[in-house]
Amino acid sequence: MERVMKAALLYEGAKELIIREIEVSKLNSGEALIKVKATGICHSDLNIIDGVIKPPRYPHILGHEIAGIVEDFRPINIEEKRFVDALFQETEGRVIVYFYIACGQCFYCLRGEDNLCLNFRRIGFEEWGGYAEYVKTPIKNLIPLPKTLNFNAAILVDAGATVYRALRKAKPLPGTIIAIIGVGGLGGMAIQIAKTFGASVIAIDIIDEKLIYAKKLGADYTLNFKEIYHEDVHEIRKFMKKTLDISYVDIVIDTVGSSSTINLGVNIVKRGGRVMLLGYGKEKLLNISPIKIIYDEIVIEGSRAASKWEVYEVIQLAKKNLIVPNVTNEYKLEDVNVAINDLRTGKILGRAIIKFD
Numbered sequence: 001m002e003r004v005m006k007a008a009l010l011y012e013g014a015k016e017l018i019i020r021e022i023e024v025s026k027l028n029s030g031e032a033l034i035k036v037k038a039t040g041i042c043h044s045d046l047n048i049i050d051g052v053i054k055p056p057r058y059p060h061i062l063g064h065e066i067a068g069i070v071e072d073f074r075p076i077n078i079e080e081k082r083f084v085d086a087l088f089q090e091t092e093g094r095v096i097v098y099f100y101i102a103c104g105q106c107f108y109c110l111r112g113e114d115n116l117c118l119n120f121r122r123i124g125f126e127e128w129g130g131y132a133e134y135v136k137t138p139i140k141n142l143i144p145l146p147k148t149l150n151f152n153a154a155i156l157v158d159a160g161a162t163v164y165r166a167l168r169k170a171k172p173l174p175g176t177i178i179a180i181i182g183v184g185g186l187g188g189m190a191i192q193i194a195k196t197f198g199a200s201v202i203a204i205d206i207i208d209e210k211l212i213y214a215k216k217l218g219a220d221y222t223l224n225f226k227e228i229y230h231e232d233v234h235e236i237r238k239f240m241k242k243t244l245d246i247s248y249v250d251i252v253i254d255t256v257g258s259s260s261t262i263n264l265g266v267n268i269v270k271r272g273g274r275v276m277l278l279g280y281g282k283e284k285l286l287n288i289s290p291i292k293i294i295y296d297e298i299v300i301e302g303s304r305a306a307s308k309w310e311v312y313e314v315i316q317l318a319k320k321n322l323i324v325p326n327v328t329n330e331y332k333l334e335d336v337n338v339a340i341n342d343l344r345t346g347k348i349l350g351r352a353i354i355k356f357d
């Protein structure tokens, strides 16, 4: 008899997911079957539902922040067998799933940047993801989840590692002032990780409740976007000076990626400063004068997810209690549409997850 699982299916053009029982995927050589324990709900999932990112086939199963337990595996060679054996010894099969399935052959893979692989597929994007009781993944994508961390650590693979990579690339020094625009899954992790670099953090969001939450996570200052944002850059500067006694920041981490947030970022960063773009939506961007970018030598830099080794490093930060996966809302798979709507309407302070028994 075929084994079945509950999964939340996305059909083309649908706004809501449908829970169905479907067959559990059969394993090919080199793959493992994971019993999912927690899956993070990311803004990218909204982008897939909205058709901004299109999966290659429907129905699709979302979910790229997955933690669970290895239930079955088919190693391709003795090395993979040893890897899984060690995994069971070390963590009793508890894993986080790295979601970029990289080719391992291209220039970027050889540099250890699986996230830039020229031939990648992604779990939850091109392949079925973790909005289901089971997910299959290449064995090489399994990352051991230390026993001292719970399954909320699922969100470290994207929300955690994505901001870790961006901050690592921006190279903050102790005392560096970092503005983090957007407090949510990524923003909440960014505040905590920026503090581990010894930086001062200004959290900026449009919702006051999120700013209170940002303070709890360690933000030194908070600003409401509605108060600071102004068409006239001098007004922005005046406001910063008046409220924080700061004229410029060294680094901006933009987890939202709208025209107005990028505009704000470019206008509060110092000369030679960096604006890191991590978030995106439907909108086409950049209504910014080249003179501003050139005269102030501003670096606008994209940062895409993270490579596998960066996920390992973020897990170490959590293991050392320097950061906590900022899960604020838990849902059952049956309530996935409520969860998605809560994320859309700004009701999630940090990260929402789907929790499985």
Ligand SMILES: [Zn+2]
Residues within 6 Å of the ligand: 042, 043, 044, 045, 064, 158, 159
């Ligand atoms: Zn994501």
Ligand SMILES: [Zn+2]
Residues within 6 Å of the ligand: 102, 103, 104, 105, 106, 107, 108, 109, 116, 117, 118, 119, 120
């Ligand atoms: Zn590659």
